[in-house]
Amino acid sequence: MSEGILVKVKELLEPILLERNLTxxxxxxxxxxxxxxxxxxxxxxxxxxxTECSIVSEQLSEKLDEHDPIKEAYYLEVSSPGAEKPLKTAQDFAMHVGKNVYVSLYVHIDGEKEYEGILTDFSNNIATVNYKFKHRMKQVQIPYDKIAKARLAVVL
Structure with a gap:
């Protein structure tokens, strides 16, 4: 059920985002x-x-009211993915080389299931992360299919 709703909402949303140069x-x-x-x-x-989120919310709300793809009551939330944006696709990884990332894994690699550091490369579906370990910099190569979750990480 929700897959059909998402397809329809995306159709209604795309012209709004295109007009405002948003993704x-x-x-x-x-x-x-x-x-x-x-x-x-x-x-x-x-x-x-x-302000940008409010404008998109208002315009999308009008389209949703007009086309009514969702029959039950719901709350509409329009926001930025935030500073710790999730990395969900291989394309997300490729676009964020050079950024600080947090990655959790399905399996242990080099004895760890979590890494935080600089994503220095993403090619051939392998993420290369430079991270600090006991005052030294180390590097780990993580196959994309072993990544459970990943996001940008804020450096304090």
């Missing part, structure tokens, strides 16, 4: 407790602000 980072329709949420994550070079 769709993620789209989800989820049931949490008694409530349904339609979450739209948008971005652009330099990031998006609250």
């Amino acid at each position: 769709l980072e993620d789209l989800e329709y989820v049931n949490e407790g008694k409530n349904y949420f339609l979450r739209v994550y948008i971005d652009k070079d330099g990031g998006v602000d609250l």
Whole structure:
């Protein structure tokens, strides 16, 4: 059911984003407790602000009311993916080489299941991460299919 909703919402959303030079980072329709949420994550070079999110929310809300692809009551949330944006696709990894990342794995590699460091390369579906270990820099190569979750990581 939600897959069909997401397809229709994406069709309604794409012209709005194109007009504003924005990209769709993620789209989800989820049931949490008694409530349904339609979450739209948008971005652009330099990031998006609250005003941009509000404009997209208003325009999308009008389109959703007009076409009514969701029959039950729901909350619409439009936001930026944030500073710790999830990396969900191989393309996300390729686009964020040079950035600080946090990666958790399905299996241990070099005795660890979690790494945080600089993504120095992503090629042939292998992520190369330079990380600090006991005051030394080390490097690990992680096959993309072994990555459970990944996100950009804020350096403090």
